[in-house]
Amino acid sequence: MNIKLLWPSLILMFGAAFLTFHLFQSQFSGGLLNVALDPRVREMLAQGMDDQKALADLDPERELEYRSRFEELKQFQARYLILEHNREQIESRFELAMMIVLALILGGSAAFYYWDYATGERRLRRLQTHLAALAEGRTDIVVDDHRRDRLGRIARMIEETSRVIAVQRTRLASLENLSSWQEAARRHAHEIRTPLTAARMELNQLRRLIRDRAPDLTVAYTEIEESVQEELDRLKEFTQEFTSFARLGQPKPEPVDMDHMLARFATFFEDAWEHLTLDFEQPERPTPTLELDREMVRRVLMNLCNNAALAMADRPGLIRFAARTEGSQVVVSIRDDGPGIDPKVRPHLFKPYTTTRAIGEGMGLGLSICKKIMLDHGGDLLLAHTGSDGTEFHLIFALPSGTDRERPSEQNKERAHEHD
Amino acid sequence: MSTWILLLLLGWQHGEAPSLSEGPDRGLVLRLPGALFEHKDVVKQINSGLTAALVVTVTDREGRIGGARIAVRYEPWDEVYHVQVLDMRGTETKRVLATRTEMADFFKKGVLHVWSAKHRLHRDQPFAIRIKVLPFSQREQADTQAWLTRTVSGQRPGGVPTMGMELILERSIKRPTTTQFEWKVGLKP
Structure with a gap:
């Protein structure tokens, strides 16, 4: 909030509150008191007392009864008179109490407004600093402001x-x-x-x-x-x-159902590698439709499976495919249960001419080509894990803009029904 | 403030002043003027049915104070006045009087012992006499406070007020002085 607007709005609020209070006091509480202390009530009480007394004269046998009623009226009249005596006092006390409550509310509101304004200003200054850092090209910015407001x-x-x-x-x-x-x-x-x-x-x-x-x-x-x-x-x-x-060309994207593509790949190529078993885990929630070059991504999958097969030599092995949505991206994981990648190779795994094979058995360009394909898709290829229990690669795909991240595509929904 | 000034003027302008004389036990005895019981506000308060109090204070020039307290309650069923007097001797006198004239006569008789014999008397100096009229007693005040609290909050008798508004109303019930008279009188031989 602009400080120039803060004070006029506070003054306006105070004015409105005092006006409301005055109207309430004069029209409502004062009026109620007038009703409560109507002089005719006192007259009627006095008349009632006189009546009881007259009745006792006329019917002396029931004097005790009339006297009792008389005393009751008298007590009420006494209280009424005491209230009349304190009318101004009650009014002024009531006004004072209301004024205190009003002052507390207004004071609290003003304090809150000021606190909110001051806090907002501080936060804005912090944001300004971070924006300046962003403009300078810093990429390690942590703002540390977790409120849910703007x-x-x-x-x-x-x-x-x-x-x-x-x-x-x-x-x-x-x-x-x-x-x-x-x-x-x-x-x-x-x-x-x-x-x-x-x-x-x-x-x-x-x-x-x-x-x-x-x-x-x-x-x-x-x-x-x-x-x-x-x-x-x-x-x-x-x-x-x-x-x-x-001569690796640019990808020609088309809408692809990744779950379907992975399932088909696992089925079609299950016999391609003699000792390998391919398995696709159908995700609980269907993966949104992606824009990608089907042939190029298939080449990446083939390459990764080839590498796994070569690493496992003649030993039987399993390769698992899985896809999941994480925020604005889809992560496809390819995990084998091979011996893992040589630690010496790991740091420059995706650099061209990096290979563990004998000279003449490969140029070491396969993973570089895969990396390039994934980067050209606006995604990435990452080594997620490697060790004696196997190796896991992640293919990262950015979700197309406008994709409803909560809802699967129509095609996926149909498939989800089929699975149900 | 202007009300007080008016009341003071009323007091001073009141024709008949009380008389102060030395009592048998070297204390001072005050005789109230009959006109006091004809004053419009006094009549209104003592006929109200509430226990009106006339608080009498006598002050000498050295600031020493004496006084008495008169409580009058009109009983409309019997049409009599119940009068109770507490004075500086510590005695309590109770009377049932039929009319205001009887009341005026009673207080002319010198029943108000307003100065203790322990105080040294300066016979040549005037005394300031002040009479404050209170419209109801403390007991009636407490009764009304309790009734008001119960009525406003809808509580049963004996309940304790919990809401701010009930407390405000209860504490608003005070015993205001409706009229005040002041005289300066010398000691009559």
Whole structure:
């Protein structure tokens, strides 16, 4: 509240209260007292007493009865007279009491107004400081204002904004990092592909020369050529992996029922890995519909399952999929019961060329590609847990704006009914 | 304040003043003027049926105080006045009088011993005499307070007031002085 408005409103309140009090006093309490102390009541009491006395004269046998009534009237008349004597006193006491009550109410109200104003000002100053910090780019803001009023809501918004900025910064840093790796991969692929093509052409030329000019060397040459071709093919595959990472496109989002997608994935690919069992836990409350590129997300799931299968080698294993809604995001968890990730690898798990496999068995780009896909979806890929009891990854998806977080989508509702 | 001044003037202008004389036990005896019992307010109070009190104080120039207390209650059934007098000797006198004239005559007889013999008398100095008229007794006041509390709160007899308004009403019942007379009189031989 503006201090300029505080005083006029207080004065107005005081004025209205005093006016109401005055009207109440003059029209209501004063009027009631007039009714109570009507002089005719006293006259009637006196008349009643006279009547009892007259009746006793006329009927002396019932004198005691009339005397009793007479005394009763007399007592009432006495009280009435005493009240009349104290009329002004009663009025003034009543006024005083009302004034004290009024003063207490008004004083209390004024004190409350002032306290509320002063507290509001203090809180506003604190919010101003935090907003300034937010404008400076700080992302660790804790406002510590938990009230449920407007200022409290603004405080929570500032905290939430600070958190969102922190998350976005991390994502942006990851994206920038991956983008530079992508660019490097693209250049490497190009640099390798050019001499690779030249080498193939030279090899063809050499084959023709041998055939034309030294046919007796053809057999020996063919063996050597096959060996060189094999190496060149491996080099080609290597280049294709680079290209695949470098040419990772932008996702083409479409509405996807995540629960349905995970359930189908677990069913369709249950035989894809010989020793793995895939299981999807249907959530109690259906997951809201998400906007995502179905193929890309499937690629992420495939990659994670592949990694799990490779980590478990020939040992039988279980991979569990689950989805849950947390605030403004959906978390899909993929948990295996494998041996866990090597602690040395964990800190740079999502960096390109990070692998635990032997040289020549993989470039270590799989998780980088998965991370990039998830970041391109406005979400993230996180290592939630790893240890001797298994590894759990989280795919984070932002809920589309306008999604009713409390209510499932129509499609999900239908499915929920089916499950019921 | 203006009411008090008016009352004082009324007192001073009252024609007949009380007379103060030395009693047999070296105390002072006050004789009240008959006109006092004809005064409009006094008549109203002593005929009300309540126990009206006339509180008499006598003060000398040194500030020493003597006095007496007269309680008058009119009994309308019997049409008599019950008069009770307490004076400086500590004696209580009770009379049943039929008329105000009898009452006036009674107080002219010198029944009010208003000065203790223990006090040294300055016979040449005037005494200030003040009579305050109280309309009802303490007992009647207490009875009305209790009745009012019961009536307002709807309590049974003997209940204790709990609400602020009942307390306000109960405490509002006081014994106001309706009239006050003042004279300065010398000691009659």
